[in-house]
Amino acid sequence: MGKFSGLVLLLFSTMTWAQKTLDINQMLAALKTSKADTSRVNQLNKISLYYNETDTIKAVSYAKQALNLAQELQWKEGIAKANFELGIIYNSHFDYDQSLVYFQESLKWATPKLSSKIYLNIGGIYLNKSDFTHALDYLLRALKAAETIGDRKYVAKIATNLGSVYFGIQNYNKAITFFNKAAQLNRQLGNDLDLAIVYRNIAGVYTSLQEPHKALSYYNQAIILNRKLHNEQLQARILSDIALVYYNLGDYDRAIQNCHLAIKEQSLGNQNQQIIAFIHGVLGDSFIGKAKANSNQTYFLDSAIVNLNKAVKLHQQLNSSRDLAYDFSSLTQVHKLRGDYKSALSSYETAMVYEDSVFNFENKETIKNLEDKRAIELRDRELKIRKLQLEAKEKQKWMLTLGVVLLSIIGGMLFYQSHNRRKTNRKLRVLNQDLAHKNHELDQANKIKARFFSILNHDLRSPVYNLIHFLHLQKESPELLDETTKASIEKQTMESAENLVVSMEDMLLWSKGQMEHFRPQPERFKLQMLFEELKIFFASSAHIAFEYKNSDQIIVNTDVNYLKTIMRNLTSNAVKALEKTSQPAIVWKAWQVNETIYLSITDNGPGATQEQFKALYDDTEVVGIKTGLGLHLIRDLAKAIDCKISVETQKNEGTVFTLVLPQKKEDLK
Structure with missing residues (x-):
């Protein structure tokens, strides 16, 4: 049996034993004559707190009255307390989603002291x-x-x-x-109740470590403390946990005995469904153990089914998938022992459904939340990088100034020598012209280099940071990653790294295109092959419907790497545009008219303006952090292979990019 009744969480105003007995009649009478001020807000919250354990409807009603009055008075502290009380009410009745809504609202107005309770x-x-x-x-x-x-x-x-x-x-x-x-602080503060709860939790750890004697020692210390406190629910929890220890030891009679004692500890009007459900689960498993030890005696098997069905009913009300998986696994054993294999199979399948539900919930992706925790650290690193860049630019400016001064000195010396030697002066004039030409080329190269590295800084930073972040997480907090989560994050990191390599290849191709002697290498290939590679590249965007229309098996003669890079970047722009579009779709299409081949990329996104695509046509458009590599890369590569690109976009209808590739007659044969 791999379950435990659950550690008791020490929260604020959620435990019955933490609430004082209140004279409700006196409070209700005082409420009738009270004025609509802050004191009345506090009265309403206290009445709500009283009814929380007995009448949920009244508890919510009085808390909402307190909230409405606090809002009318514009009393921030009162708004925070009323929202907090509503969160407490829904939390104590297991409506966690609604509880979180009120707690988050309370945080907006809370004082530091109340904030710690809300957190x-x-x-x-x-x-x-x-x-x-x-x-x-x-x-x-x-x-x-x-x-x-x-x-x-x-x-x-x-x-x-x-x-x-x-x-x-x-x-x-x-x-x-x-x-x-926690135990040390509670002993110093004299908090016997909290200390008893901590002892019970420590015992639960030793139960999981399969050290039953240590577990029983701490359970007995908790019982001794709780006898003075007369807390029924805590006593029931401890007795049911002791029953589980005896069950694990194979002492089924003592396990059953402690379960019955735990049930007696709970008064009829104040039963805790979680505890009762757990007790019936332990009883069911204990009767299964006794049945196995007594040749599957029918009485014990019948008792096991009765108790397990009670546990199932309560756990269904509590919507506890983990416990339901345990319950149906136990029922599977009972049906097998009775020879009812059809019912055993049904129970087993139900148990698997709940186990899958628990597994899927516990292994959801949390990397984004972890990234948010490190946002400040990343911003600090960005500031340091920018500072270094500014310092480098400042040094470069001084170096250029020094260069200009040196060139001026050289020019003066050449001018002086020109008086003496006219022939030498003509040669020097030619050399100066050549030097000016080289300086111009160097200036252009520096501009291209500066543009390229600004793009590189923007488009490659994010995937590299993701990789660094995962390595930090793996090194500094490995305890937060189980094997499944680790494998999932490693897979996503690998995919991000592979996409990074592809992006770097695109940038390398573009940077080569900026070189004077680099030329495209045209070859004949089928466009269908290009579309299939694109579909594989964007396979991770599974929420988008991709379709390509290329029924004529069109063959084109151009540089495949240039065209592939253009199509991939245009498709990436379409994918980004579809982030908030329901039923997103992208269509690739190719067709031929005479000696011209056309390709198009169509999306059903929100559309844009022609101004946003200016960089696709205008060589003078500034390249910056916001514009990125995208349209500038596409423009330069398209120009290199004599490809013309047009854009049609309409608001709320989508965008169509069309590529026009003129072909020679001999290339189409």
Whole structure:
């Protein structure tokens, strides 16, 4: 049995044992005569908090009244508290999505002290959802806020939840480290309830480490502390956990005995569905163990089915896919022992569905969130790079000035010598003209080089940073990556690197095109081959429907690398334009009219203006960070192979790029 009833999360105002008994009748009477001021907002929030455990509808109603009044009064602190109370209510009733909405709204108005509580609760929600990346993020924010204001009580609570995060990712050493920190603070503060919860969590870690005697030792310490507190739910949790330890030891009678004691601890009006569901799951598995030990005795198998069906019903209400996977796996065992293989197969298939659901949820891509955490660091690096570039330009300016001064001196000396030797002067004049021509060529080369490297800086920085970021993550925080997530990130990094290589090949081709003696190498090839390579290149854009129309098997004579680069860049522009388009589609088409071959790329994106494509036709258009390589590369390469490009674009209807390639008669044969 690979389950555990779940670590108790120490949140704010979510535990029944943390709430004081309130005289509700006295509060309701005082509310009737109170004025519409900030005091009334606080009264409404307290009444809402009272009803949270008994009447959810009333709890929500009073909290929303508090929110409306606070908004009318434009009282920021009251707005924050009312939204916070609504988040607490929905959180305690497992409506996590709605709870997050109110917590995020509360953060907009919250004081630093309230912010630490909100971060703590948001972290707890993500922890309950097994979203450990977000849980760790918000709990670290909560810890920083609590330490800033010196709130040791909440530092202890947050340390407990951080231990739960590391327990969730099976980093048991760090989990015990944070739990021990929380235990030390709670002992110093005299928080017996929180200390009992921490002991229970430590015992859960030792249960997972298969050290049952250490686990039982901490469970017994938790029970001793809780006897003075008379907390029914915590006592039920501890007894059910002890039952699980005995189950793992094969002592099924003690496991069943502790399950029954746990059920008795919960009063009829205050039962916790999660705990009850877990208890029935342990009971079901324990009866399966007894049935195996007693030759599949029918009584034990029937008892197992009854308890497992109760667990299934409660876990379905709680929408807990992980626990449902455990329950149906256990039911599969029962049906096999009874010889009902049809029901066993059905239960097994259901268990697999829930396991797949848990696997898919826990392995969603989180790289973007991790990149956001390092955004400030990346911006700092960009600033350093820009500073170095400015310093380099300043040095270059002084070097050019020095060069001009030196040339002036040389010119003066030549002018002086011209009085003495006319023949030498004519030769020097020729040399000076040649020098001026070379300087002009050098200036043009420098401009091309500056443009090329500004493009390189912009278009290659992002994939390289992605690669660097993954290596940093792998080195500094390997515990956050399980094998599946690591494989997924490595795959995406490899794809990014491969696309980077292709982009670098495009840029190399373009840079060669800028050289004086570099010429295209035309050859005959089928356009269908070009379209198939394009489709493979853009296979990662699976959300876009790609189609090509080339029924006549057209053959073209031109430089295949130039044409491929032009088509790939135009298609990349179309892919970017379709980012926010529903049902995006791109159509490649080729046709021939007499001795001219036409190619087109059509998308159904939002369209643009002709001004945005100016760089495609105007050689004087400035190349900068925003314009990138794109249209300048396309313009230069198209010019090199005598290809003309036209653009038709309409708002909300899309864009069509058309390439015109004149052919010679002998090339078409």
